[in-house]
Amino acid sequence: EAGVAQSPRYKIIEKRQSVAFWCNPISGHATLYWYQQILGQGPKLLIQFQNNGVVDDSQLPKDRFSAERLKGVDSTLKIQPAKLEDSAVYLCASSLVGFREQFFGPGTRLTVL
Amino acid sequence: DAKTTQPTSMDCAEGRAANLPCNHSTISGNEYVYWYRQIHSQGPQYIIHGLKNNETNEMASLIITEDRKSSTLILPHATLRDTAVYYCIVREYYGSSNTGKLIFGQGTTLQVKP
Numbered sequence: 001e002a003g004v005a006q007s008p009r010y011k012i013i014e015k016r017q018s019v020a021f022w023c024n025p026i027s028g029h030a031t032l033y034w035y036q037q038i039l040g041q042g043p044k045l046l047i048q049f050q051n052n053g054v055v056d057d058s059q060l061p062k063d064r065f066s067a068e069r070l071k072g073v074d075s076t077l078k079i080q081p082a083k084l085e086d087s088a089v090y091l092c093a094s095s096l097v098g099f100r101e102q103f104f105g106p107g108t109r110l111t112v113l
Numbered sequence: 114d115a116k117t118t119q120p121t122s123m124d125c126a127e128g129r130a131a132n133l134p135c136n137h138s139t140i141s142g143n144e145y146v147y148w149y150r151q152i153h154s155q156g157p158q159y160i161i162h163g164l165k166n167n168e169t170n171e172m173a174s175l176i177i178t179e180d181r182k183s184s185t186l187i188l189p190h191a192t193l194r195d196t197a198v199y200y201c202i203v204r205e206y207y208g209s210s211n212t213g214k215l216i217f218g219q220g221t222t223l224q225v226k227p
């Protein structure tokens with residue numbers, strides 16, 4: 001089966017600019033996650049969707065980050081405006097509802113200059 | 114914060130078993146032990162999980178101590194492709210108030226050497 005797709009794979013922007021990432025989960029997976037992974041650290045959950053509703057966004061910096069999952073399938077994560085400390089890999093994952101393994105995409109590497 | 118403690122790095126000879134320890138002394142009764150790994154420049158990959166019994170699948174074995182305060186992931190015949198960061202995660206069962214999110218720590222960097 002096709003895995004989790006993410007685009008772009010790499011993005012370089014200057015601070016204060018805006019950026020958006022796209023994720024297409026595995027077909028049939030109702031739960032979608034966005035993680036931020038700073039170099040040398042483990043991934044940190046930013047937001048979790050179930051269908052198109054937000055389950056957990058406690059770690060999302062809402063003053064600059066936003067995410068949506070219209071129609072309960074694809075999702076976009078936006079940063080506006082970006083800061084230097086937002087340089088990281090942004091990972092999208094999906095899973096079946098409930099207590100299931102998460103499948104991760106390849107990630108988008110963001111560099112903020 | 115992550116509820117697990119792992120060594121920062123380990124080496125293993127190719128073809129030998131790799132035994133990766135994890136301490137989770139504060140684990141509670143409804144929490145599972147999960148293992149994921151992350152090969153360089155890829156997203157994390159699920160390996161195995163367990164509650165209190167030992168588990169085995171095509172990738173690895175998971176040994177959980179009787180008091181559940183620690184566990185060991187065993188890769189029976191490590192290959193160069195097993196070089197990765199291995200994360201041990203304690204995850205609450207989704208049926209409770211927590212949605213069962215994964216909280217990653219720093220993990221163990223396993224280097225398999227020829």
